[in-house]
Amino acid sequence: MAKGIAIVSGGMDSVVLAHLLSRSHELSIVSFDYGQRHKKELQFAEQAAKDLEVPWTLVDMSFMANLLHGSALTSPEVDVPEGHYADDNMRITVVPNRNSIMLNIAAGIAVAEKASFIATAVHAGDHAVYPDCRPEFIGSLTQTLRIANEGFIDPEFYINTPFIALGKEDIANEGGYLHVDFTKTWSCYKGEEVHCGKCGTCVERKEAFDLAGIHDPTEYMS
Amino acid sequence: MAKGIAIVSGGMDSVVLAHLLSRSHELSIVSFDYGQRHKKELQFAEQAAKDLEVPWTLVDMSFMANLLHGSALTSPEVDVPEGHYADDNMRITVVPNRNSIMLNIAAGIAVAEKASFIATAVHAGDHAVYPDCRPEFIGSLTQTLRIANEGFIDPEFYINTPFIALGKEDIANEGGYLHVDFTKTWSCYKGEEVHCGKCGTCVERKEAFDLAGIHDPTEYMS
Numbered sequence: 001m002a003k004g005i006a007i008v009s010g011g012m013d014s015v016v017l018a019h020l021l022s023r024s025h026e027l028s029i030v031s032f033d034y035g036q037r038h039k040k041e042l043q044f045a046e047q048a049a050k051d052l053e054v055p056w057t058l059v060d061m062s063f064m065a066n067l068l069h070g071s072a073l074t075s076p077e078v079d080v081p082e083g084h085y086a087d088d089n090m091r092i093t094v095v096p097n098r099n100s101i102m103l104n105i106a107a108g109i110a111v112a113e114k115a116s117f118i119a120t121a122v123h124a125g126d127h128a129v130y131p132d133c134r135p136e137f138i139g140s141l142t143q144t145l146r147i148a149n150e151g152f153i154d155p156e157f158y159i160n161t162p163f164i165a166l167g168k169e170d171i172a173n174e175g176g177y178l179h180v181d182f183t184k185t186w187s188c189y190k191g192e193e194v195h196c197g198k199c200g201t202c203v204e205r206k207e208a209f210d211l212a213g214i215h216d217p218t219e220y221m222s
Numbered sequence: 223m224a225k226g227i228a229i230v231s232g233g234m235d236s237v238v239l240a241h242l243l244s245r246s247h248e249l250s251i252v253s254f255d256y257g258q259r260h261k262k263e264l265q266f267a268e269q270a271a272k273d274l275e276v277p278w279t280l281v282d283m284s285f286m287a288n289l290l291h292g293s294a295l296t297s298p299e300v301d302v303p304e305g306h307y308a309d310d311n312m313r314i315t316v317v318p319n320r321n322s323i324m325l326n327i328a329a330g331i332a333v334a335e336k337a338s339f340i341a342t343a344v345h346a347g348d349h350a351v352y353p354d355c356r357p358e359f360i361g362s363l364t365q366t367l368r369i370a371n372e373g374f375i376d377p378e379f380y381i382n383t384p385f386i387a388l389g390k391e392d393i394a395n396e397g398g399y400l401h402v403d404f405t406k407t408w409s410c411y412k413g414e415e416v417h418c419g420k421c422g423t424c425v426e427r428k429e430a431f432d433l434a435g436i437h438d439p440t441e442y443m444s
Contacts, residue, residue, distance in 0.1 A: 063282050064330070096333035097326055100370045104323045108286070111318035132370040140369050144362040148322045148354040 001026045004160060005110045006119040007102055008048060010041030012185040012205065013121035013163060015048045016175040020162060021119055022052045029054055030109060032102050034061040041186035048184065059105055064098070099132035100141065103159070107145050111152050119160035125168045125204065135164055168204060169211035176214045183217050194219045223248045226382060227332045228341040229324055230270060232263030234407040234427065235343035235385060237270045238397040242384060243341055244274045251276055252331060254324050256283040263408035270406065281327055286320070321354035322363065325381070329367050333374050341382035347390045347426065357386055390426060391433035398436045405439050416441045 003026040008014040010031065021027050029052075031045040042058065049056030099120070106118040126133035138159050146157055163171055175182060187201040195202050197220030209216035225248040230236040232253065243249050251274075253267040264280065271278030321342070328340040348355035360381050368379055385393055397404060409423040417424050419442030431438035 060285050096374065097330035097367070097371055100367070101323070101326045101330055104319055104326045108319035108323055131372040131374070134369070137366065137369045140362070140366040144359065144366045145319070145322070147356070147359045147362050149319055150353040152318065152353070 002117060003113070003115040004028075004117040004119055005030055005106050005113065005115050006160075007032070007106050007121075008045045009121075010044035010046075010048070010186050011121075011201070012175065012180075012182060012187060012208070013123060013168065013171050015044065015185045016171050016178065016180050017119060017121040017163065018048050018052055018054070019178045019180050020174065021160065022054055025117075027052070027054045027119075028057065028109075028113065028115070030057045030059060030106055032059050032061050032105075034064040034098065034102075040188075040191050044184050044186045051184070057109070061101070061105075064101075097132065099130065099137075103141060104145075107149070107153075107157075110157070111149050114154075116154040116156070117158045117160045119162075121163055121171070122161055123163040123166050123168060123171060135161075138164065167211070168208035172208040172212040172214060176212065181217075182209075187218075192221065194221055196220070197222045224339060225335070225337040226250070226339040226341055227252055227328050227335070227337050228382075229254070229328050229343075230267045231343075232266035232268075232270070232408050233343075233423070234397065234402075234404055234409060234430070235345060235390065235393050237266065237407045238393050238400065238402050239341060239343040239385065240270050240274055240276070241400045241402050242396065243382065244276055247339075249274070249276045249341075250279065250331075250335070250337070252279045252281060252328055254281050254283050254327075256286040256320065256324075262410075262413050266406050266408045273406070279331070283323070283327075286323075319354065321352065321359075325363060326367075329371070329375075329379075332379070333371050336376075338376040338378070339380045339382045341384075343385055343393070344383055345385040345388050345390060345393060357383075360386065389433070390430035394430040394434040394436060398434070403439075404431075409440075414443065416443055418442070419444045 001024065004021065005028050006018050006021055008018050008029045008031055018027065018029055029045065029049045031042055033042060046056050103118060103120065110118050122133040131137060138161055142159050146153060146155065187205040188195040189199045189201055190196045195218050202220065205218065206216060223246065226243065227250050228240050228243055230240050230251045230253055240249065240251055251267065251271045253264055255264060268278050325340060325342065332340050344355040353359060360383055364381050368375060368377065409427040410417040411421045411423055412418045417440050424442065427440065428438060
């Protein structure tokens with residue numbers, strides 16, 4: 001079985017990814033604490049690893065909260081915008097170069113563990129807002145990682161992105177097929193006791209279940 | 223003046239880099255604590271920032287010491303090899319994907335600070351051992367960073383590598399022209415009170431001064 005490192009935030013996309021890949025790969029899960037407000041999702045990442053009986057590693061990147069300004073996800077003084085995820089005001093949720101940093105750290109772990117891929121749950125809905133979720137970026141990073149680690153890495157090392165051309169509703173559907181318990185996933189940027197139902201990712205989460213036509217078991221504040 | 227973020231370890235190469243670039247750029251210095259044994263060099267990085275009157279940021283990447291196995295630079299149970307830096311046994315000093323990770327974090331800071339370049343002191347002597355110090359890697363990473371941060375980054379964002387085709391002796395020479403005080407730089411991997419004089423970087427350091435034909439002010443144990 002091919003060995004790989006999956007980046008799992010504890011959101012629905014990445015938890016479905018872990019369920020999907022663990023069936024036919026030797027998977028390890030890595031999660032990142034980058035000072036996000038919604039730390040709750042990390043507990044769900046850990047839970048997913050337990051449920052799937054695969055190793056889980058938490059990487060402390062809390063330094064990013066201090067270093068990388070301007071994002072509502074890490075700056076307590078910036079309000080989390082409400083509305084649809086793909087709106088212009090969602091650009092404030094961009095942590096500079098975040099995906100690149102996480103993928104590069106995951107790749108470092110992959111090299112150390114002699115794994116042949118890293119995996120990420122980026123999907124088509126991310127593309128408009130986050131340039132580092134686009135296929136062009138994944139292709140470019142793959143080449144850079146092979147060059148960066150030549151002689152230490154599988155020459156056919158790749159980034160596994162099974163959802164890159166899918167909408168979030170397709171991922172919800174896929175999770176349905178895989179019998180993923182969605183109450184064990186977290187989306188809300190606000191990180192309260194239950195999902196707020198209003199922030200960008202909550203709106204997007206509701207919409208995904210709605211479009212997929214499957215039951216949304218999430219408890220929302222409104 | 224172009225604004226940039228220079229990665230400075232406190233070694234002679236990167237301290238000379240900071241002296242060179244701060245003359246004609248608006249420079250900030252970033253250093254990484256990745257659990258290296260030779261933490262002493264970080265004090266010299268901070269000192270360089272003070273001397274040049276530029277901002278200094280220390281990024282705590284100590285998680286790497288636990289995550290990325292197999293390198294003598296971070297694993298206390300692995301002996302630091304002695305001998306010339308370019309020898310085969312120096313491959314054990316490779317921390318997987320380390321340069322990529324540091325350059326990506328520096329790029330994240332650059333995006334947040336609206337800087338138009340990041341700078342690194344990679345030089346020709348590194349190429350044989352560290353694939354992520356080669357020109358091919360720098361070119362590939364430049365493209366990946368532009369793609370990853372499209373819309374948030376200077377479209378002509380670049381990686382400033384003035385020493386990439388130079389030998390370490392050329393950097394020693396350059397430091398001589400710039401009147402760099404080399405006693406305020408640190409090379410030794412062992413991190414004792416004075417330079418050991420025997421490990422790979424000490425051997426290389428001695429050789430650089432020797433080839434450059436300039437006085438080596440370093441105190442060596444042997």
